Structures are given as structure tokens and as C-alpha cells.
Amino acid sequence: MTTTQSPRSDTRARIIDVALELFAEHGYEKTSLREIADRLGVTKAALYYHFKTKDDIVRGIVEKMAAPLDDAIAYGEGKPWSPALRDELLRRFAAGMGERAPLLRFFHENQPALRESAAGLAFKDRMIRMIALLHGPEPTFRDKLRATVALTSVHSAMFLLKAELCEPGQPVASVEEAMDAALEVALEVAARIEPAAR
DSSP states (O other): OOOOOHHHHHHHHHHHHHHHHHHHOOOTTOHHHHHHHHHHHSSSHHHHOOOOOHHHHHHHHHHHHHHHHHHHHHHHTTTTTHHHHHHHHHHHHHHHTTTTHHHHHHHTTTHHHHHHHHHHHHHHHHHHHHHHHOSSSSSHHHHHHHHHHHHHHHHHHHHHTSGGGTTTTTTOOOHHHHHHHHHHHHHHHHTTGGGGGG
């Protein structure tokens, strides 16, 4: 059974995609709603129908970005902790984030603007819940740190994809290669989390 998006959700998705392009080109602070509307080929009034402010667009970006986290959290909550659950949570998160590479880049490049925003704080809360699912019950500080490092390795892979961070002459990895490497590192780090062994 296939589902189709409504024209309204299609338009919202297009606005988010165009906003991400412009934020990447000019930065969040220097991009205006007028520029977003112009790039879309619509009036500002049409843009306002979907998003009243740039902060509203950022909330839309965070909702889209958080979908893999929400899915993984929903999958993991209520299940007893196990190494298999921990690894499956990381796999689900990495797979979802690999499809959201532009969103990850936006997050990295606009952290100061997002840090104290309502959308940024909501995303942080989701990350904290996911970290707790990864480290399981009665974690040591090291378990919490390992869970955090495992999760953020996915974000870090996107950061490393930037060409200026690569050695001259070295090929830049594809998003798929970056996500494969991130998952490998995440699973290696998370393998040291063993609350049942205490």
C-alpha cells in the first residue's frame, strides 16, 4: 500500500529543502525569509502560510532530523536492555541519519543559533533519552560517555565529510561510506557498554 503526501506537506518539505540550501550557502543568520520565498518562486505570504518565521523553519528541520531518533526511541523504550538492543538502536539511528546528511550539516554549521532555541533544546532532550537507552540501567560514567560517543560518531562523520578537513589528494568519502564507518566506530565503542556484567 503506498501513501501519498498532501500538497501542504510537500510544500513544507520543499521549503525546508530550499531553506537548508540557502542556510548552507549564506548561513542561518544571513538568510532572509524573502530569499527563501524567492528561491522557491513563491510570495512571502505563501511562505508565511507554512512558516511564520525562520525559527519555525528550524523547528521543521529539527522535526525532520529527529525522526530517526524518535523511531529508535519508540523501538527501544520498554524493552529490557541487552547488547543486541543497543546495537540495533545504533543501526536504526545511523540508517536514518544517513538519509538526512544535509540536516546534519546544518546542525554542525549552526550550533550557536540552535543551542538555546526551543527546537535545539527538544533535540537535545531526544539525544539524552537515546543515550540512556544505549547505556542501559545503572550506568557508570564511562558507560554514559561510551553511549554518547557512539551516538555522536554519526554526527561526527558528517563533519569529517567536509572537503577542507581532508588531506590534500585524499578522496572525500561518500555519505554512504561515512555512515558505514560511523556505524562501525559506534558499534566498537558501544561494545564496551555491558551493564549486565557488573
